[in-house]
Amino acid sequence: MKIIIFSIAVFFMMLCPVAAKFDNSMLQGVHGDKQILPKTCRACHRGMNMSIRNEEQSCFNCHGSPVKRQRMESAGMLRGAAANRLANIESELRKPYNHPVLTIQGVHYQREILPETIVNSARHSECVDCHEPHLVSREQPYRGISGKRVGNFSTEITKEFELCYKCHGPSANLPAGSTDKQLEFRPTNRSYHPIEAEGANAHVISLKSPYTARKERPEDVSTISCSDCHGSDNAAGPKGPHGSIYRGLLVANYDMDDGRGESTHAYALCYRCHDRTSILGDESFPYHSLHIVGNRSKNQPGTSCFSCHDAHGSSRYQFLIRFNADVVEENMAGKLEFKAQGVATRHGSCALSCHGVEHEPKNY
Numbered sequence: 559m560k561i562i563i564f565s566i567a568v569f570f571m572m573l574c575p576v577a578a579k580f581d582n583s584m585l586q587g588v589h590g591d592k593q594i595l596p597k598t599c600r601a602c603h604r605g606m607n608m609s610i611r612n613e614e615q616s617c618f619n620c621h622g623s624p625v626k627r628q629r630m631e632s633a634g635m636l637r638g639a640a641a642n643r644l645a646n647i648e649s650e651l652r653k654p655y656n657h658p659v660l661t662i663q664g665v666h667y668q669r670e671i672l673p674e675t676i677v678n679s680a681r682h683s684e685c686v687d688c689h690e691p692h693l694v695s696r697e698q699p700y701r702g703i704s705g706k707r708v709g710n711f712s713t714e715i716t717k718e719f720e721l722c723y724k725c726h727g728p729s730a731n732l733p734a735g736s737t738d739k740q741l742e743f744r745p746t747n748r749s750y751h752p753i754e755a756e757g758a759n760a761h762v763i764s765l766k767s768p769y770t771a772r773k774e775r776p777e778d779v780s781t782i783s784c785s786d787c788h789g790s791d792n793a794a795g796p797k798g799p800h801g802s803i804y805r806g807l808l809v810a811n812y813d814m815d816d817g818r819g820e821s822t823h824a825y826a827l828c829y830r831c832h833d834r835t836s837i838l839g840d841e842s843f844p845y846h847s848l849h850i851v852g853n854r855s856k857n858q859p860g861t862s863c864f865s866c867h868d869a870h871g872s873s874r875y876q877f878l879i880r881f882n883a884d885v886v887e888e889n890m891a892g893k894l895e896f897k898a899q900g901v902a903t904r905h906g907s908c909a910l911s912c913h914g915v916e917h918e919p920k921n922y
C-alpha cells in the first residue's frame with residue numbers, strides 16, 4: 559500500500575512542476591542541495607520502481623567505486639567539488655569485519671521499531687537504519703533517525719551511542735556471545751570506558767595526551783565514542799563503523815588470543831590512548847609486564863589484555879576487570895574473583911587459576 563501511494567507521489571512529482579515545493583521540504587541536508595544533486599529525487603528513485611530492499615545499490619552509485627560515480631556525473635545526477643570528496647563505502651563493507659549491509663537483505667522494513675522485542679527475529683543493518691537519506695547533514699549525521707527511548711516515547715537520536723544501542727543494547731535478538739552494550743557503558747557501573755560520561759576512575763596514569771580522566775583544560779579529552787575504537791582500519795578512510803580488516807571491526811589491531819607475544823602491533827588499539835611504556839613499566843598494576851610480556855626464565859608466554867580486561871565496562875569490578883573464561887579458571891578452592899582495595903591504592907588480590915598457576919589468592 560505504502561509503495562503504491564509512494565509511486566503515485568513520485569509519478570506526479572516528476573510530471574507536474576507544482577511538485578517542486580514538495581520536493582524541497584521532503585529532501586533537506588546534503589542530498590537536498592541542488593548544486594550537488596541537480597536531479598534531486600531521481601538520484602536515488604529511478605522511474606516508478608522504488609526498491610527498498612536493495613537501497614544500498616542506489617547509494618553506491620555515488621558512495622561506491624569511482625566508475626559508478628563518474629556515470630552519475632555524466633548523467634547529470636551529481637555535480638561539483640563534493641563529488642570528489644565521496645569515499646568508497648562499498649569497499650569498506652566488503653572488508654572481513656563489517657556491518658552486514660551487503661549480506662543480509664530484505665529484513666529491514668520502514669517504520670520498524672528498534673531495539674527488537676521479538677526473540678530470535680533476524681538481525682540486520684542497512685544504510686537507512688543509520689542514515690535517513692532525505693535529511694542527513696554534515697552537522698547532524700543522525701538527523702531523522704529516531705530510536706532513543708524516553709519513557710514510552712521515541713525521540714530523535716543526537717549521539718552516536720544512542721544509534722548503536724538500537725541494535726547492540728537491550729535487543730531481544732542479540733546473537734549468542736553478544737552482550738548488551740548499554741548495560742556495559744552505564745555510568746553507575748564499577749568501571750566503564752567513558753562514552754556516556756567521564757569514567758569511574760579519576761586517576762588513570764597511563765593515559766596519553768589529549769586523553770585525561772577528568773576534563774580540566776579545554777584541550778583535554780575525557781570522553782570517547784564507539785567510533786574511537788570501531789571503524790575503518792584506514793585512518794584516512796570514511797568515518798563510521800562500516801568495515802575493517804581488523805577483528806571486532808576495530809580501527810587498529812587487538813590480539814585477543816592468549817600467548818601471542820607483546821608488540822606495538824599486538825595491542826595497537828589500547829596503545830593509541832594508553833602509553834605502552836607506562837603499562838609495561840608497571841606504573842599501575844605492578845605485575846602488568848610479567849603477565850603481558852611473560853616470564854622468559856620460566857618459559858611462560860605473555861597473555862592479552864583481553865584475558866583480564868573488558869574493553870567496554872564492568873558492573874562487577876573496578877579497572878574494567880573481566881577474566882576471559884577461555885584462559886582463566888577457578889582455583890582449587892573453587893574461587894574466581896578480583897578484589898581491589900579502592901582506586902589509586904594499587905593494591906588488590908586475585909583468586910583464580912591460570913596456565914596452571916594457582917592464585918589462592920595472590921596479592922599485589
Ligand code: HEC
Nearest residue numbers: 560564581582584585589598599601602610613668686691
Ligand atoms: C539520497 C537518496 C534519496 C534521495 C535523493 C531521495 N530519496 Fe526518497 N528514499 C530513499 C530511500 C533509500 C528510501 C527507503 C527508506 C527506507 O527503507 O527506510 C526512500 C523512501 C522514500 C519514500 C517512502 C518513505 C516512507 O516513509 O514511506 C518517499 C515518499 C520518498 N522516498 C520520497 C522522496 C522524494 C519526494 C524525494 C525528492 C524530493 C526523495 N525521496 C529523494 C532515498 C532517497
Ligand code: HEC
Nearest residue numbers: 588594601616617620635636640643685689691694695696
Ligand atoms: C547522486 C549521488 C548520491 C547518492 C545516490 C547518494 N548520496 Fe549520499 N551524499 C552525496 C553527496 C554529494 C554528499 C555530500 C558529500 C560532502 O559534502 O562531502 C553525500 C553525503 C552523504 C552522507 C554524509 C553526511 C556527511 O556527514 O557528510 C551520508 C551519510 C550519505 N550521503 C548517505 C547516503 C545514503 C544512505 C544513500 C543511499 C540511500 C546516499 N547517500 C545516496 C551524494 C549521493
Ligand code: HEC
Nearest residue numbers: 655656681682683687721722724725733784788799806807
Ligand atoms: C540497525 C541495527 C544496527 C545498528 C544501528 C548498529 N549495528 Fe552494529 N551490528 C549490527 C548487526 C546485525 C551486526 C552483525 C552481528 C550481530 O548480529 O550483532 C553488527 C555487528 C557489529 C560489530 C561486530 C562486527 C564484527 O565483525 O565483529 C560491531 C563492533 C558493531 N556492530 C558496532 C556498532 C556500532 C559502534 C554502532 C553505532 C555506530 C552500531 N554497531 C550500530 C546491527 C547494527
Ligand code: HEC
Nearest residue numbers: 719722723726735736737739751753783784787806812869
Ligand atoms: C576502548 C575501545 C572500545 C570502545 C570505546 C567500544 N568498543 Fe566495542 N569492542 C571493543 C573490542 C576490543 C571488542 C572485541 C572484544 C570484545 O568482544 O569484547 C569490541 C566488540 C564489540 C562488539 C562485538 C561483540 C559483541 O558483544 O557483540 C560490539 C557489537 C561492540 N563492540 C559495540 C560497541 C558499541 C556500541 C560501543 C559504543 C557504545 C563500543 N563498542 C565501544 C572495543 C571498544
Ligand code: HEC
Nearest residue numbers: 749757758759762771782786827828831863867869877878
Ligand atoms: C580512544 C581512547 C582509548 C582507547 C583506544 C582505550 N582506552 Fe582505556 N581509557 C580511556 C580513557 C579516556 C580512560 C579513563 C576512564 C576513567 O577515567 O575511568 C580509560 C580507562 C581505562 C582503564 C581504567 C578504567 C578504570 O575504571 O579504572 C582500563 C583498565 C583501560 N582503559 C583499558 C583499556 C584497554 C585494555 C584498551 C584496549 C582494548 C583501551 N583501554 C583502549 C581511553 C581509551
Ligand code: HEC
Nearest residue numbers: 614617621647657659683684685688699795796797798799
Ligand atoms: C551501523 C550503522 C551504519 C550503517 C549500516 C551505515 N553507516 Fe554510514 N556511517 C555510520 C556512522 C556512525 C558514521 C559517522 C557519522 C559521523 O560521526 O559523522 C557514518 C558515516 C557515513 C558517511 C560519511 C563518511 C565521512 O567520512 O564523512 C557516509 C557517506 C556514509 N556513512 C554512507 C553510508 C552508506 C552509503 C551506507 C550503506 C551502504 C552506510 N553508510 C551504512 C553508520 C552506519
Ligand code: HEC
Nearest residue numbers: 762763764825828832842843849862863866877904905906
Ligand atoms: C593479568 C591481568 C592483566 C593483564 C593481562 C592486563 N592488565 Fe591492565 N590491569 C590489571 C589490574 C589488576 C589492574 C588494576 C591495578 C590497580 O589496582 O590499580 C590493571 C589496570 C590497568 C589500567 C588502569 C591503570 C593505568 O595503568 O592507567 C589500564 C589502562 C590497563 N590496565 C591497561 C592494560 C592493557 C593495555 C593491557 C594489555 C597490553 C593490560 N592492561 C593487561 C590486570 C591486567
